Amino acid sequence: MTSLPLESNSHELPLSLERQRQFEEIRTEISRRLVLREVSSSALEGSGCTCHAWDAIALPTESHYVPVFLSIIEQQEHVGSISPDTHILVETTTGNAGAAVAWLARKLGYEVIIFMPEDMPDARIEDVRKHLPETGCAELRLTPAKRYVEGMVEVFRQFLARHKKGYQGKKLAILNHSRRSESVEAIEDVISALLARNDSFTPFDTAIVALGNGTTASGIARALRKANSETRIIGVEPMEAPWIFVQKFGEAEFLERYGPIREDHNHQLLGSGGWGVKFPNFDLALIDDIIPLQQDAWQTKQRQLQGDGLAVGNTSAACLAVVDLLAKTSTAGTHFFTVMYDPITKY
Template sequence: SHVLQSGLHSGTLRAGSEVVEPTSGNAGIALAYWAKRFGLLAVVFMPENMTEERKTIIRAHGAQLVLTPESEGVVGAIRRARAYANERSGRFLFDQFDDEAGVEAQAALGREALEQARQQGVGEFDAVIAGVGTGGTIIGAGGALKETHPRTRLIAVPPALPPLHDYPMAVCHLQEGIGDGLVPGIVRRHRALLDDAVLVSDQEALEETRRLNRAGHPVGPSSGTNMVVARRLAADGLTVLTFFPDRMDRYRSLPEFKDI
């Protein structure tokens, strides 16, 4: 909402303007929701193999949903959204993979997390763990914490289950064998902030997602993947911060979660 409000205040956007977004789901849902409330038209580009729940929610908020070929992945959705936005003046590309506004918003999240931790007697985090899609969370929230406590390590988690996650399979080359292809502009510009990348297997991610749901936390696989790494580091005695960025109600149509 912050980016849309800024655009309306500056005159970049006006009632009826088209706002264009490439997504694999959750960011597109958020854009569709806020665009409708601000009197804007959201045009969301998303790979056709994303869950039916996400497609339904985006359309329910009044957005135009453009499904892109599964074979192209999120990279294809990004390319097609950018081309569409450039076809006609007045179309505003809300590019979560390259927009520093996302980093600024997530920095506020990091400061909020630190304040909550201090209220519980935790002065700082040894590590911040986040899945890397746009890079906004690990760079924004993690960077804000690292600025306060330079010893805090920022741990990127590439997706173990690309079709299920809310970010692309190819993320960043932090070390050999991790990702190939898309390197979001946010990651490219702030790569020096990242300390490490940790891979999680499909099986580990699924098991942790199921465990969290059975414990009463109805989260999706991105959250489960983050939690796997958080548990590993916490077992070593470290104080860690991670995030649960997705909800199970957007994945229930998938066979992997029929038993939850």
């Protein structure tokens, strides 16, 4: 995704004491809500394996993106690139990133414009809307249905081309988290903090992560491998849109393992399977293997989790389904890591 670059001064600017306090309050709230919880299942118990999940649902807006955007905004303010008085934040989303940006914009006094496919679940659209600032420019622009990330990016680029000189008297601050190294670093810091708080745990042998724009998966992989260089990183994608699998292993390998790729690429593992869009922060070398998952597999797991009182969203259920799948053939004592990205109420 291309964007107009944020301006950057050559030196850091000190933030006011009040501004520092605002950022520190949000960091404290995030830190207080960092949770690593044990997840059980018959497959894990039967194989003698264990699993712990980063419960990102506990974070503000029930989204793992809050620490990512906090890091981006704070760093950009430090170098004098943006401020609430001069800039409007702009970002694209399939739901979770947009809610996080909207919430932070309200907290930090920014105006904001968010682009989102119009055929996302109503609950996700409403989730972004309810967190938007109450004053000033606070727009949620819905992009054409059935074109997912690719269509959203096209509309986003058209908007930027029309407003190169700004919008409503302010400059546009294109956050573009999928193209920023700060995004990967923020996730790496979060996972490192979780590991430090739970240093009595045995190291994680295998991590199961959803493959979207690569910032979360890459940050998790880096943090876990600092703690245990042998940790295997297994990606999860929708069978309908195995975009990262094709980039890493090729279409011929997919055909051999799973058969022909569907042409429409429509799926419900939101935040992953962004067919046709390449993300520069996706370090494919960090991923050991990728498991494309059929819809009925993760839906079955999701229903089971609901019965156990764990109402996680589609992508989280897919990751936990793969944990069960791998546990059945893993050595007893294998310790799995995964993420509960969001709740089922966002679907």
